[in-house]
Amino acid sequence: MGQTITEKILDDHLVEGELTPGEEIGIEIDQVLTQDTTGTMVWLQFEALDLDEVQTELAAQYCDHQTYQFDFKNTDDHRFLRSAAGTYGAYFSRPGNGICHQVHKENFAAPGKTLLGSDSHTPTPGGLGQLAIGAGGLDIAVAMGGGPYYVEMPEVVNVHLEGELPEWATAKDIALHLLGELTVKGGVGKIFEYTGPGAENLTIPERTTITNLGTELGATSSIFATDEKTKDWLARQDREEEYVDLQPDDDAEYAETIEVDLTELEPLVAAPSMPDNVAPVSEYAGTDVEQVIVGSCTNGAYEDILPSAKMLEGREVAKQTEMIVAPGSKQASEMLAREGWTAEMMAAGVNFSEATCGACIGIGHVPASDSVSLRTFNRNFEGRSGIEDDSVFLCSPEVATAAAITGKIVDPRDLADDLGDLEAPGLEMGTKYGPGMGQSDSDIISPDEAIDDGLVKGPNIGDVPIKNGIDAEIGGEALLKMEDNITTDHIIPATADILKFRSNIEKLSEFTLSRVDDTFAQRSLDADGGVLVAGENYGQGSSREHAALCPMYLGIEAVFAQSFARIHKANLFNFGIVPLAIDAETYEQIDQGDDIHIVDDVPAGVRSGQDEFTVSVNDDWEFTAELDASEREREILAAGGKLSWVKQQHTGG
Ligand code: F3S
Known part of the structure; x- marks a missing residue:
């Protein structure tokens, strides 16, 4: 075949x-x-x-x-x-x-x-x-x-x-x-x-x-x-x-x-606030636009920005609108500058950003409150632009530039009819200049040009915690009993004031599950770790590995949940935390604060393919929890996580 x-x-x-x-x-x-x-x-x-x-x-x-x-x-x-x-x-x-x-x-x-x-x-x-x-x-x-x-x-x-x-x-x-x-x-x-x-x-x-x-x-x-x-x-x-x-x-x-x-096909937009909320541009024609941004990793190439430059030649950005160009790379910026397009666009009223993600994740160029922003980006989730009441439309550079010229959402075909002299810019390919022409790769440092001698860590950069193996006896206090659909955002919030500690697990772990219970991190440290209990779909959301790394740092040894989100479950294996499934009846019976211990020898059971474990609660009653894991995941778990597992493979341990 x-x-x-x-x-x-x-x-x-x-x-x-x-x-x-x-x-x-x-x-x-x-x-x-x-x-x-x-x-x-x-x-x-x-x-x-x-x-x-x-x-x-x-x-x-x-x-x-x-x-x-x-x-x-x-x-x-x-x-x-x-x-x-x-x-x-x-x-x-x-x-x-x-x-x-x-x-x-x-x-x-x-x-x-x-x-x-x-x-x-x-x-x-x-x-x-x-x-x-x-x-x-x-x-x-x-x-x-x-x-x-x-x-x-x-x-x-x-x-x-x-x-x-x-x-x-x-x-x-x-x-x-x-x-x-x-x-x-x-x-x-x-x-x-x-x-x-x-x-x-x-x-x-x-x-x-x-x-x-x-x-x-x-x-x-x-x-x-x-x-x-x-x-x-x-x-x-x-x-x-x-x-x-x-x-x-x-x-x-x-x-x-x-x-x-x-x-x-015709010119389309993704209306606020989902990339699949797609409609013809004409459906939103006439909507006032306060901000237009052309660029990002989606439409930030020279060939993406050039159509905007051509459309703006001899024209101006509408007075009620600001237009920003955020090139995807310095190469794109440099090519536009060398050919004079940057000056043309500046003269038309465009502001240039350095080549960065920036506005795409709400860092700079945050829209005014309750205003419409047209962006050539790939995501328009609510609040991503840096303000909760944002109204971000996703579109092509041509649709964005048409809006910049008129100050309103407009189908560029209608704008061309109205203006009479606006031609579809088409697509023209750029060519990187050779080193002799000045275009260079001066902002890329190759391994041969390395300028540092060893790792340079500032005070906010800590060590990565590593766990060697899992204990034979796993258990402790049920430090938190949570409901269904706990997200990775609940486990480690993604706000800028917290994520700035992402290189410092000791500090970042202080915020673990703080959106559920802000005493959790301290209680975990005081108790020298323990276990978590959750309902359905625990760990849904992003692939954020800090959502498993920080609980591991705090000493969490197992999570008992009715079900797990796929990527988070993989992350629990990767950081040596045992994910065990429980039924609804058991979930109802467990209380926060219970003393929960797995009766079986966990490392031996994990290695031998055991998929049911007996668990004791307060030495009073018992339940059965299930481990659903591939052979590779069992090896990783028994090693204490993926880092230890890989190290063992390299050292033959
Ligand atoms: Fe792309 Fe950077 Fe936005 S990688 S999706 S421009 S955050």
């Missing part, structure tokens, strides 16, 4: 398992990337692995999410990241050089290679034929140590694109159209593979806009075949030799095929 592109790349990198959807596979990782908010923990974990250097072909550390410095903690984090990259042999991209996905695409992404990144939009270079997946920090550290990445084999879905986009419809509209049709859950457990004449017509920046937004579908990854356009784009980055031909076989079998006729 023929293979899809995804299957070909996975086959080439397969270390364990078979390519059967739903089965766990282990794959070799060629490249890794981390960014500044997840990277410190990645490197602290890598340090704990006691390895001398990165084992993957390439690792790159970016500083992009928080480049505006609020206090020394952020600057210290960036300095630590630079020192870690230099010490262990990774590339370091300086703050202001751009957003990880854009800079990685320009400099390192390569067709046929695997990429694992500690950021959810890691799949962006799928537009270049790279199989790229987002993961938690510990998985990145382990991959950098040469370990495989384990993932459930996704279903491969074919998105077959027919025809060409009409004037004023863009790649962003293809992605928004799919979001409207499939919703933000439509891609869970899937990889989207784009094929057909419509896909061949798209340029690389257009393809990477689509693969970037695949994350909003919940997809594991998204990928395009490679072709002359890929080769041409790599040549424009002086990397033509990295081209490889990648096509699905003619008889490749997909789990499902989705047909999209590009000729039927």
Whole structure:
């Protein structure tokens, strides 16, 4: 049977398992990337692995999410990241050089290679034929140590694109159209593979806009075949030799095929406050717009910003509206500046941001209260812009710029009719200048150019706690009994005032479960640890590993819950906390403060495949709790967590 592109790349990198959807596979990782908010923990974990250097072909550390410095903690984090990259042999991209996905695409992404990144939009270079997946920090550290990445084999879905986009419809509209049709859950457990004449017509920046937004579908990854356009784009980055031909076989079998006729698409928006709340621009025409931002990892390339510049040539931004351009990379900024477009846009009333995530996560350019902001970004969740009553629309650079010109949401086709002399800007490819022309990679420090001697840690950067094995007797006080649907936000809140301690687990753990009970952390320390009890779906939400790491630091040995969210359960294994399932009746019978102990020898039971454990409550009554774990998860748990497990493998222990 023929293979899809995804299957070909996975086959080439397969270390364990078979390519059967739903089965766990282990794959070799060629490249890794981390960014500044997840990277410190990645490197602290890598340090704990006691390895001398990165084992993957390439690792790159970016500083992009928080480049505006609020206090020394952020600057210290960036300095630590630079020192870690230099010490262990990774590339370091300086703050202001751009957003990880854009800079990685320009400099390192390569067709046929695997990429694992500690950021959810890691799949962006799928537009270049790279199989790229987002993961938690510990998985990145382990991959950098040469370990495989384990993932459930996704279903491969074919998105077959027919025809060409009409004037004023863009790649962003293809992605928004799919979001409207499939919703933000439509891609869970899937990889989207784009094929057909419509896909061949798209340029690389257009393809990477689509693969970037695949994350909003919940997809594991998204990928395009490679072709002359890929080769041409790599040549424009002086990397033509990295081209490889990648096509699905003619008889490749997909789990499902989705047909999209590009000729039927029109300019779209995702209305507040979900990326799948999609409608034609015309539905919101006439809405007052106070702010427009063009940029981000979705539409921050030179080729994304140039259409805005062309539309603004000889025009001005409406007086009631502010327009900001936030390029995805310094390369994009520099190309626009060298060609005079920056000056043109400034003259039209545009303000330029440094190349950073910034506004995308509410750091800078927060909209005014109760106002409309049009952004070319990928997420418009309520409050993400930095203010709770925000009203953020997602759209293409063309739709955003049309709104900047008029001060209102307007279908750019109608604006073109009204103005008479506004042409659809189309797409023009940029070319990176060679070193002799001044365009350089001066903001990327290669491992050979490392300037630090060892790790440089400021006072806010602590050690990563590591647990060796699990106790034979597990139990203690039920320190907290929680209800259903406790999220990772409940366990470790993500507000900026708390997350600034993400490199300092001792400090961060003080906030553990504070949204449920603000005495919890202190009670845990006083009791020398204990257990947690929860209802259904414990740990839903993000993949935040601090939500398992901090409870581990506080001495939590087991969580008894009616059910667990998938990623959080994996994180509990990764940090040596035993996740045990209980039934509703048992949940009702347990009280906070009860003394709960597992009667069986836990490490022996975990190792031998025991899936039911007897648990005693107050030495008064007993219940049965279930452990549902794969063989690998049992090994990890018995070792005390993934860090210890990997260390044992390396030392043969
Ligand atoms: Fe940064 Fe926003 Fe992309 S936070 S990585 S620009 S989704």
